[in-house]
Amino acid sequence: MPNNLVYIVMDSCRYDSYARAKTPNMDRISSGESRWSYASWTAPSHHSIFLGQVAHKAPTRVLASEVYKQEYALWVDRLGIPDLSFKSFVPELSLAKMLQRQGYRTVGRVSMPVLNPFTPFSRFFDDYQLMSDHNDFASMVDLVEFSAEQPSYYFFNLGETHYPYMLKDDSLPRISGVHGVVNGMDDAVMRTSDDVDGEAEFFTPEDMVMLHEQQIKCVEYVDALIEELLAKCPRDTHIIVTADHGECFGEGDFFGHGPVMHKKVFEVPFLEARRP
Ligand SMILES: [Zn+2]
Numbered sequence: 001m002p003n004n005l006v007y008i009v010m011d012s013c014r015y016d017s018y019a020r021a022k023t024p025n026m027d028r029i030s031s032g033e034s035r036w037s038y039a040s041w042t043a044p045s046h047h048s049i050f051l052g053q054v055a056h057k058a059p060t061r062v063l064a065s066e067v068y069k070q071e072y073a074l075w076v077d078r079l080g081i082p083d084l085s086f087k088s089f090v091p092e093l094s095l096a097k098m099l100q101r102q103g104y105r106t107v108g109r110v111s112m113p114v115l116n117p118f119t120p121f122s123r124f125f126d127d128y129q130l131m132s133d134h135n136d137f138a139s140m141v142d143l144v145e146f147s148a149e150q151p152s153y154y155f156f157n158l159g160e161t162h163y164p165y166m167l168k169d170d171s172l173p174r175i176s177g178v179h180g181v182v183n184g185m186d187d188a189v190m191r192t193s194d195d196v197d198g199e200a201e202f203f204t205p206e207d208m209v210m211l212h213e214q215q216i217k218c219v220e221y222v223d224a225l226i227e228e229l230l231a232k233c234p235r236d237t238h239i240i241v242t243a244d245h246g247e248c249f250g251e252g253d254f255f256g257h258g259p260v261m262h263k264k265v266f267e268v269p270f271l272e273a274r275r276p
Helices: 015-020 024-029 042-050 064-079 095-101 137-143 178-194 205-232
Strands: 004-010 033-036 105-110 127-130 152-158 237-242 267-274
Touching: 004 042, 004 205, 015 033, 015 205, 015 267, 024 205, 024 237, 024 267, 042 095, 064 237, 095 105, 095 152, 105 137, 137 152, 137 205
Parallel strands: 004 152, 004 237, 105 127, 105 152
Antiparallel strands: 033 267, 237 267
């Protein structure tokens, strides 16, 4: 039977937030590296992920078509299916469809409304839902169940690491300052829109530092849930953990991602391996 596949996208998690977080469970899978996303925001980046592309290494002196060919060949080892190539993805150019063709049960859970089931992203999933809360990786982990008869593909888009970097369960260790920061940011936006003299106020450098710290804590929260997830995965499960894009915390006077041209919005963590 081919390997199971678990593909985790920590939405908006920039590389250094991952690198600074304590992630003992992700470390058990593999040490993550800095890579580059194909886009600066959720929808186009997930389009390339759903095509079967992973975050790239920005190789020099090589044709893009060669890089794509090598990238697609990596699915052979990930899945343990010997004859996979780019042709296996034709004509739909869909990772989920290719896996369905190989007999997989395909399950998607997403946290960002832009990926909701009415969009083309849900195509070729046997079971695809937008989570009712944007920060509920815990419920995604709960639903994971592998079968001895059929390989599974679980795709998870996580909102915990997306602004406002808030965690669901109040019984978790209190994350100091986040509510204050979020309220403060709303105030800052109001001040900006009310401003008539062009003296717009933006988030302070202190807000940015606190928000960045908050994203790091959310990565640590996700990592703790990955321990539960790993305990459920059979040995023949290939796991990928990455992000769809990064985030700016004040660099270049940007906050967030999307219509932003900055290195920090493209730099993402990437790690993958067979279940440890
Ligand atoms: Zn995103």
